[in-house]
Amino acid sequence: xxMMDKSAADSYVYAKASGMLAHSYVGIRARELFSFNSLQxxxxxxxxKEVPLVPEALLAKVLEKEAFDSFVFQYRKLVECxxxxxxxxxxxxxxxxxxxxxxxxxxxxxxENKIPDINRISPFNIINYEKWPDLKxxxxxxxxxxYDSPVDIKEQHLINYKIDCQYVxxxxxxxxxxxxxxxxxxxDLLSEKLIFQNxxxxxxxxxxxxxxxxxxxxxxxxxxxxxxxxxxxxxxxxKVLDFPLDDYESWKNWKYSSLLNPVDDEAKWSVDPxxxxxxxxxxxxxxxxxxxxQYPFTCCPMVCWFIIKQDELDNIRTASESLRLNIESDxxxxxxxxxxxxxx
Numbered sequence: 001x002x003m004m005d006k007s008a009a010d011s012y013v014y015a016k017a018s019g020m021l022a023h024s025y026v027g028i029r030a031r032e033l034f035s036f037n038s039l040q041x042x043x044x045x046x047x048x049k050e051v052p053l054v055p056e057a058l059l060a061k062v063l064e065k066e067a068f069d070s071f072v073f074q075y076r077k078l079v080e081c082x083x084x085x086x087x088x089x090x091x092x093x094x095x096x097x098x099x100x101x102x103x104x105x106x107x108x109x110x111x112e113n114k115i116p117d118i119n120r121i122s123p124f125n126i127i128n129y130e131k132w133p134d135l136k137x138x139x140x141x142x143x144x145x146x147y148d149s150p151v152d153i154k155e156q157h158l159i160n161y162k163i164d165c166q167y168v169x170x171x172x173x174x175x176x177x178x179x180x181x182x183x184x185x186x187x188d189l190l191s192e193k194l195i196f197q198n199x200x201x202x203x204x205x206x207x208x209x210x211x212x213x214x215x216x217x218x219x220x221x222x223x224x225x226x227x228x229x230x231x232x233x234x235x236x237x238x239k240v241l242d243f244p245l246d247d248y249e250s251w252k253n254w255k256y257s258s259l260l261n262p263v264d265d266e267a268k269w270s271v272d273p274x275x276x277x278x279x280x281x282x283x284x285x286x287x288x289x290x291x292x293x294q295y296p297f298t299c300c301p302m303v304c305w306f307i308i309k310q311d312e313l314d315n316i317r318t319a320s321e322s323l324r325l326n327i328e329s330d331x332x333x334x335x336x337x338x339x340x341x342x343x344x
Contacts, residue, residue, distance in 0.1 A: 014297055024312045026308055030315040067313055072120070088174040097127045109156050144163070144166065178298075182299065185294070194221060200277045202241060236255075239254075288303075292305065
């Protein structure tokens with residue numbers, strides 16, 4: 001697809017993306033992904049290509065890669081319609097680069113000889129993957145060039161945290177460069193996920209690592225390098241630092257109490273961070289689906305498209321893994337919140 005002027009690109013992208021979303025496997029439609037008895041059936045349902053002649057144990061991995069590549073290809077074709085894509089559209093893709101770099105760093109720390117499996121987003125990548133295993137060359141000339149040599153594996157989590165923070169700051173800066181007509185809804189939509197990631201991360205650090213507030217606060221993701229306690233991305237996370245993890249009474253008046261795991265027996269209840277994030281994500285994707293048509297001919301539909309199709313990709317991966325591991329479909333659907341979604 002040749003590049004167009006912005007007005008023509010906005011119109012084309014909106015129409016094309018609308019058509020793609022009409023058949024997305026999210027919300028209730030995602031149930032279809034969990035209706036198959038084999039990976040071969042799921043492959044034939046999703047792709048026009050012949051089922052690869054690989055062992056059953058490897059087919060899930062090949063299927064998930066094919067699904068990712070298809071997702072990136074579709075998104076890339078839409079973004080490439082613009083001569084100067086809005087920074088937020090490329091920043092969303094860059095999230096995969098940052099995750100790849102964490103995997104590469106861990107592989108180098110463990111002195112592995114083969115580059116780990118990575119999610120490629122060419123031509124929008126900021127990482128020089130062909131330079132493996134030279135970390136300095138891999139990050140050279142990018143915003144990540146500070147990470148130029150492997151660290152001991154015991155220190156990798158500190159590097160990963162710094163990489164995560166940098167990505168959040170890139171995304172926040174990109175939000176501010178969206179059109180004024182849709183800046184607030186785009187910023188609200190993308191920020192709410194960052195806010196919930198902080199909430200869930202804070203709970204996990206308390207629950208699984210027995211960390212106290214003073215240890216957790218420096219490990220949250222901030223919108224700027226200042227790491228101010230007034231940062232809007234951490235406010236809701238700060239509020240859960242003192243709630244007893246096993247006392248429902250302390251949580252029932254929380255502003256997001258509707259996302260809590262159910263109470264069967266208050267004496268045995270404890271907060272479930274995974275349940276909270278799955279519940280949030282179902283609402284987040286439903287919101288993106290509603291927002292898609294509210295700001296046509298701006299970058300907003302593409303931001304929503306990315307969120308919706310990324311959720312579809314997660315659903316495909318979960319369906320694939322459930323078949324590989326012989327997990328009951330109802331149980332697998334619960335892990336991605338499909339059972340709870342009744343609209344949108």
